[in-house]
Amino acid sequence: MSATHKHPALTPLGGPLVTPVTVTLAILAATAFVILGIRFVFGIGSVTNVNDGYTWGIWVVYDVMVGSAFACGGYTMALLVYIFNKGEYHPMVRPALLASLFGYTLAGASVIFDLGRYWNTWHIFWPGYAQVNSVMFEVAVCITAYIIVMWIEFSPAFLEKFGLKDIKKKLSKVLFLIIALGVLLPSMHQSSLGSLLVVYGYQIHPLWQTLMLPVLYLMTAVLMGFAIVIFEACLSSSGFRRPLELHLLTKLSRLMTGLLAVYLVVRLGDLAVRGALGFMFEPGVEGLMFWVEMGLFAAPLVLLANPASRLNPARLFISAFCLLLAGFLLRINSYLVGYETGAGWHYFPSVPEIMVSVGMIALEILGYIVLVRYLPILPREEKI
Amino acid sequence: MKRRDFLKGALAGGALLASGSPAQARPNKTMPPEAVGLLYDSTLCIGCKACVAACKEANGMPPEFSTAEQYWDTPLDISGKTLNVIKMYKAGSGEIKDSEKNGYAFMKVSCLHCVDPSCVSACPVSAMTKDPVNGIVSYDKGACIGCRYCVAACPFGVPRFQYDRPFPQITKCQLCVHRMKEGKYAACAEVCPTGSTLFGKVSDLHAEAKRRLALKPGEDTEFPRGNLNTHDQSSFPAKAAKYLPQIYGDKEVGGTQMLKLSAVPFEKLGMPTLPERSYAATSETMQHTLYGGLVLPLVFLGGLTYIAKRNVKDDDENE
16 A cells, blocks of 8 residues: 555664763753652652642643653654555654653653652552542552553664564564554553543533543644654754754644644534533733733644745744644643632742753753664754 | 545544544542541631641651741741741731621641542652542652642642752642541641641532531531540530531532631632542543544554554665
8 A cells, every 4th residue: 555655774873972962961861860859858849839739740740741641752753654545654663652651751750750659559550559539549550551652662772773673574574563562552642631621520621621621631742742753853963963854744734734723623622512611711920821821833734824934944843833832722721720729729840840940951952862873763864 | 645644544543532532521439338437627726736836746847947046837828848837818907807808817827638639640750649548638758759640730729849958759748647547637736726727528518518507607506626526525516617618628629528617718828719520630631532542542553653664665675
């Protein structure tokens, strides 16, 4: 079926590992670990502003909810290439998968920093402790499984590097099962990250509290997957001075805007069915933030409305950026801005708290740079 | 071609769900047979905070200071150090007890021991459990991972966390379940001088609450104190207040084992207006619809595996 697609071989990029960029990233990551050291000695409150009114700060809402959605590039590309059989995107799978692998592994790891009684974490997976009615249980098990699945999915890159051909051959025989899991598991937990909010009930503002939360979170995770692939392709082409695969990004952006239009219909339709449309016109921070969120979701539709504009790398980049911000805001709005558990509670992240999240992002980018230089991930440049 | 396969898989999943559906709406849970709880009558409360001190002592909780001097325990809210407080409502001149205008009133803040608790539904590791017989919602620090989903989920903002400790716990009222083994009952009810906080079986507390609501304002009556079922203390003679015709906790999120009476609207006293359907039931119905018997995930996995196998094979042939 996809026999027409010829892919250039994947190859390590090579080049220096110690550069001003990598050193800066390493310093940021090291700072985060110093702050985390303080957290483990003096408690979560010693470095964060979380409190009983906002018990989940950015270490959960950004690092996990947003971070894992930003890491959906691998999921979206696997969905396109292996399920919808769009073989032409095959060269984009491995770089996307690497970013996803890092995003998810760090999201999973940073959960531990936020768990008060982290030494009991294994209870989630232990019969007798595990509580299957809990949405958190589903999220935790599913994300853990997906991280393992992604490492297996990605392992051919290592196996190629170390010349372990036999293992790679055996693995490729069952790879279809791993790929299927790699599509199923994110569909489950990305939707559940929205479902987590349902039990909060009235504490979530009606602009965000709905039984459609799993659908909204899932659709935006796929959208953010599209967006991050375009975003990263633009960045890595300028950062590594490689040609931009513009024809692929153009086609990708068409799929992205199509899904985006469906999302906006679902989002507004849900508000209309619940009779909650009026809340967006009520003065206050919730209404304002809703408009910003929706504006950012709508922006790519406007920016990329004209087919010719999809050939413009700057427009593609800005559209992807808007969409990433929009997905970010949906999550921040539903978990923090639209959350109210009683009068008198306030939360804004502290500087050390932000530095930990920044450090995690730095570590992610650093790992990506090191691995694409060392392992066969990006397609070989064709010399013209 | 392939997309049609995918849709076929999805449709098969939908059909399976529709026929042998494991997904049925999960109703609210019902009151356990021997449920015990508290009746808090805001109109009887004099704000002495004997219950706050007794709770601290019975549960070995540290003092908490809100004044510069730090002479005595002065908690302003429940917290990682405090399981029970009495809060005051004040409006206008604040002179008339139990008056919404120019008056004041008290409210006890502690766990309501929901019949269908959000914290129990939310907890991923069974650290929050509801006793099937007496209905007490208790916390097991040995199981807890400290994720604080219970803190965020509780509609009453009850479970709290110790942010200032390297080895923190969740804290909440457990109705002095540890004292019950010694034949005692909730310390807050035991020390209450006016019977404002009364311990007993929920069915009996409910009957007592209805009796009070039926009284004429100003009518002389006797208010039981301590334990309603053992009558361990003499009753408190007083005049009936002008109650609102509502037992808070009777219907809220499927009912709670702590019932409350007041003359000032509960919203004003910090108690939210809540629906009868529990949020736990809504959340679990959604989860069971999606994941009941793992039917839907397995059907999708089957469809995805089939499609992926064909497409990967195509891929191999190319190489």
